[in-house]
Amino acid sequence: MARGDVVLGANQYGKAECRLVRITRDTDRHEIEDLNVTSQLRGDFTACHTEGDNSRVVATDTQKNTVYSLAREHGVHSPEQFLLTLGRHFVAEYPWIDGGRWEAESFGWDRIPVGGTPHDHAFVRTGQETRTTLVQVDGEDVHVLAGFKDCVVLKSTGSEFHGFPRDRWTTLAETDDRILATSMTVWWRYTEEAVAAGLDFATAYDEVKALLLETFASVHSLALQQTIFAAGKAVLEAHPEIGEVKLSCPNKHHFLVDLAPFGQDNPGEVFLAADRPYGLIQATVQREGVPVVEEAWATLPGFC
Numbered sequence: 018m019a020r021g022d023v024v025l026g027a028n029q030y031g032k033a034e035c036r037l038v039r040i041t042r043d044t045d046r047h048e049i050e051d052l053n054v055t056s057q058l059r060g061d062f063t064a065c066h067t068e069g070d071n072s073r074v075v076a077t078d079t080q081k082n083t084v085y086s087l088a089r090e091h092g093v094h095s096p097e098q099f100l101l102t103l104g105r106h107f108v109a110e111y112p113w114i115d116g117g118r119w120e121a122e123s124f125g126w127d128r129i130p131v132g133g134t135p136h137d138h139a140f141v142r143t144g145q146e147t148r149t150t151l152v153q154v155d156g157e158d159v160h161v162l163a164g165f166k167d168c169v170v171l172k173s174t175g176s177e178f179h180g181f182p183r184d185r186w187t188t189l190a191e192t193d194d195r196i197l198a199t200s201m202t203v204w205w206r207y208t209e210e211a212v213a214a215g216l217d218f219a220t221a222y223d224e225v226k227a228l229l230l231e232t233f234a235s236v237h238s239l240a241l242q243q244t245i246f247a248a249g250k251a252v253l254e255a256h257p258e259i260g261e262v263k264l265s266c267p268n269k270h271h272f273l274v275d276l277a278p279f280g281q282d283n284p285g286e287v288f289l290a291a292d293r294p295y296g297l298i299q300a301t302v303q304r305e306g307v308p309v310v311e312e313a314w315a316t317l318p319g320f321c
């Protein structure tokens with residue numbers, strides 16, 4: 018190969034957004050699991066890219082079928098467990114496949130209460146957040162990230178913002194009482210040891226989400242940066258099975274409306290909820306002296 022030749026770099030391929038609903042109906046009380054699964058394989062696919070030789074190309078259609086077939090055979094249990102099942106399957110089944118990337122969104126459903134009793138087989142979508150999961154297999158390495166997005170939270174007081182530099186471009190007033198609102202996107206990484214030991218992903222998810230929300234509620238905030246660091250720190254302190262946490266939080270600004278032109282005061286009661294532009298506050302919270310496992314995060318766009 019001569020310097021300057023054009024060659025294939027990193028590549029992966031698969032079926033994106035396989036919508037999977039699995040009903041478990043062993044009893045009259047059904048269970049529902051609702052996922053949006055993306056499967057992508059990695060390996061040496063040079064011949065396909067350069068020659069159109071498909072002899073090693075497990076079709077994206079086959080990958081899609083495998084999602085549904087393994088859901089039937091093994092169940093979902095948790096998105097993390099299901100994606101691990103998929104990853105292990107593809108690597109074991111096809112010798113030339115070294116690994117891949119399996120991602121899922123999971124949508125929650127609650128039972129519809131009928132006369133105060135949760136119904137056995139009628140559900141209403143929960144509106145709070147979308148659970149997210151990313152599993153990557155690279156040879157012997159298995160990385161599991163979990164998280165959620167679109168979790169909108171608001172505090173109507175207990176938030177201040179002041180002490181920032183003032184120069185000729187600064188118009189923002191200092192405040193010791195403002196609305197703090199954001200839509201939390203959070204990812205955390207389970208350590209390889211915890212994954213190998215068969216961690217209970219469902220319980221861990223519930224506990225981490227509760228802790229993040231509790232911290233948002235209870236920290237008296239001097240900046241959204243301070244709040245998100247405190248939230249990530251609380252998670253790492255309570256969960257040794259988690260290596261690091263990444264948070265991305267838009268500052269959903271609420272501007273106090275000037276009602277003076279209408280002869281009215283406005284003691285922090287009427288706000289304009291702006292949707293853009295918004296401050297975008299992001300942080301990685303990690304353990305001192307423990308490097309972030311960069312390979313686990315490499316394919317998540319937009320995170321620092």
Ligand SMILES: O=c1[nH]c(=O)c2[nH]c(=O)[nH]c2[nH]1
Nearest residue numbers: 178189239240241242268296
């Ligand atoms: O919590 C905040 N952090 C900032 O960095 C910032 N910048 C800004 O204009 N408002 C806020 N609020």
